[in-house]
Amino acid sequence: MPGPSNPPGRADVVVIGAGVMGASIALELQRSGRSVVVVDKGNAVGGGSTSSSSAVVRFNYSTLAGVVAAWESVQRWADWSGHLGHVDGPLARLVRCPMLFLEPPGFPRSEATSLLAEVGVPFEVLDEHELTRRFPSLDTGRFFPPRRPDDPCFGDPPTGRLDAVLVPGWFHRHPTIATANLNYSTAMEPDGRVVDRYDKVRTVPFGEFVPFRGLLEAVSGTDLPARDVLPGTGPAVLDSSIGRLGVAISWEVFFEHRTRDAAADGAEVLLNPTNGASYWLTVLQSQQVASSRLRALETGRWVLQVAPTGFSAVVDPQGRTVLKVGKPQDDHVRVSATDLAAWYRTDGDPTFAARLDRTIGGLLPGLRWLDRWMTSCVTTYTPTGHPMIDALDDRVFCCIGGNGYAAKCAPALGELAAGILLGNSWPSEVDRDLFRASFAA
Numbered sequence: 218m219p220g221p222s223n224p225p226g227r228a229d230v231v232v233i234g235a236g237v238m239g240a241s242i243a244l245e246l247q248r249s250g251r252s253v254v255v256v257d258k259g260n261a262v263g264g265g266s267t268s269s270s271s272a273v274v275r276f277n278y279s280t281l282a283g284v285v286a287a288w289e290s291v292q293r294w295a296d297w298s299g300h301l302g303h304v305d306g307p308l309a310r311l312v313r314c315p316m317l318f319l320e321p322p323g324f325p326r327s328e329a330t331s332l333l334a335e336v337g338v339p340f341e342v343l344d345e346h347e348l349t350r351r352f353p354s355l356d357t358g359r360f361f362p363p364r365r366p367d368d369p370c371f372g373d374p375p376t377g378r379l380d381a382v383l384v385p386g387w388f389h390r391h392p393t394i395a396t397a398n399l400n401y402s403t404a405m406e407p408d409g410r411v412v413d414r415y416d417k418v419r420t421v422p423f424g425e426f427v428p429f430r431g432l433l434e435a436v437s438g439t440d441l442p443a444r445d446v447l448p449g450t451g452p453a454v455l456d457s458s459i460g461r462l463g464v465a466i467s468w469e470v471f472f473e474h475r476t477r478d479a480a481a482d483g484a485e486v487l488l489n490p491t492n493g494a495s496y497w498l499t500v501l502q503s504q505q506v507a508s509s510r511l512r513a514l515e516t517g518r519w520v521l522q523v524a525p526t527g528f529s530a531v532v533d534p535q536g537r538t539v540l541k542v543g544k545p546q547d548d549h550v551r552v553s554a555t556d557l558a559a560w561y562r563t564d565g566d567p568t569f570a571a572r573l574d575r576t577i578g579g580l581l582p583g584l585r586w587l588d589r590w591m592t593s594c595v596t597t598y599t600p601t602g603h604p605m606i607d608a609l610d611d612r613v614f615c616c617i618g619g620n621g622y623a624a625k626c627a628p629a630l631g632e633l634a635a636g637i638l639l640g641n642s643w644p645s646e647v648d649r650d651l652f653r654a655s656f657a658a
């Protein structure tokens with residue numbers, strides 16, 4: 218990159234890459250009194266991905282580290298001039314506005330909201346009625362499942378409204394017991410109210426809890442699940458406005474007493490929410506459908522087995538499978554490194570762009586384009602799902618954002634990276650191991 222006419226012959230640190238990450242690290246190093254040179258193969262500072270950023274700062278990450286990094290960083294963005302040391306000139310400005318996050322079906326909302334609450338990010342949960350009131354231009358119709366832009370139906374009008382009792386399954390850490398997880402189903406009314414909850418009673422040994430944990434941990438090291446699911450004790454039913462539903466969560470359907478008790482307790486239909494990801498392409502998937510058929514026969518109830526991975530099935534009270542569906546769930550496009558590099562050098566895909574035009578035009582009739590350009594965009598993920606901030610050897614360090622972290626979290630990540638390079642201690646509230654570098658061979 219064309220730089221000063223007399224670049225220094227020596228510097229304490231050379232930062233490679235003048236994107237938002239490199240610039241943030243350089244700033245922190247310079248603050249610490251080090252001399253820093255930033256080199257870039259391009260011809261402008263921030264000319265890489267940073268130049269394409271939509272500059273959105275959001276906090277709804279699925280991990281505590283993600284929420285903390287974004288929330289810490291926004292304090293810097295808010296006082297940008299102060300953060301830079303009160304420099305003159307036109308500066309980036311933070312414009313605060315609310316962000317609306319629409320929940321896809323089955324999304325475990327508490328995973329996101331509990332993290333926001335833990336970090337202190339303000340949020341509200343709105344039901345459909347409140348959404349319509351506050352955002353009259355928002356179409357609250359049902360567009361799920363998501364479609365890729367090359368799907369001919371991409372951008373089609375909504376297929377209906379969500380006017381049903383939902384029974385989402387939830388699996389997450391216990392909010393107060395550090396050693397426990399929870400696995401449960403809730404009944405959610407069309408207006409978003411959660412009206413009942415059933416916690417899984419028969420948990421899976423070695424999958425969800427470790428029998429004789431104290432004894433086994435001594436010999437098996439870190440191979441065991443870190444936390445045990447706290448089992449429920451209640452009857453296997455959920456009450457809702459459409460009646461009483463019997464619930465056997467995942468492998469509970471193999472135990473006839475769970476569904477028999479549910480039927481005896483008045484359940485009119487039996488639900489078997491499950492996720493067969495651990496048993497993909499094994500006979501267990503078929504055995505589970507067979508088990509659902511037995512439960513239907515024994516109780517004389519319909520059984521609905523629903524699995525994001527594995528088989529979903531509708532079984533009638535005579536034990537006949539009237540519907541069985543199942544296929545791998547994978548909306549990622551996997552390409553070779555060569556194809557990826559070739560794509561990255563293009564200006565994007567005109568077919569995708571035309572479809573997006575059509576969609577935006579449909580949503581905002583009369584919109585007049587002032588400018589419009591295309592660029593290729595690749596989202597990168599690290600194996601851990603977190604940025605990598607690490608020493609590669611005594612003199613070489615890396616800081617890789619990825620995972621949607623980089624730009625908005627750059628101030629906080631820059632501080633962490635500069636701290637590592639300077640030998641400072643890692644802040645205790647951030648799990649160091651999440652940020653270690655690991656590269657596939």
Ligand SMILES: Cc1cc2nc3c(=O)[nH]c(=O)nc-3n(C[C@H](O)[C@H](O)[C@H](O)COP(=O)(O)OP(=O)(O)OC[C@H]3O[C@@H](n4cnc5c(N)ncnc54)[C@H](O)[C@@H]3O)c2cc1C
Nearest residue numbers: 234236237238257258265266267270271272273623624625
């Ligand atoms: C369309 C789009 C929209 C986005 N919207 C948002 C958003 O709303 N909010 C958000 O937070 N993030 C967003 N992002 C992501 C964000 O922009 C990037 O994660 C971030 O800018 C990456 O910063 P970086 O410094 O890591 O990389 P870059 O900005 O790409 O910088 C890397 C630099 O390294 C240089 N370089 C590469 N190789 C070499 C080499 N061998 N020698 C010397 N120099 C080299 C490049 O020239 C480049 O200048 C968006 C990204 C895109 C593409």
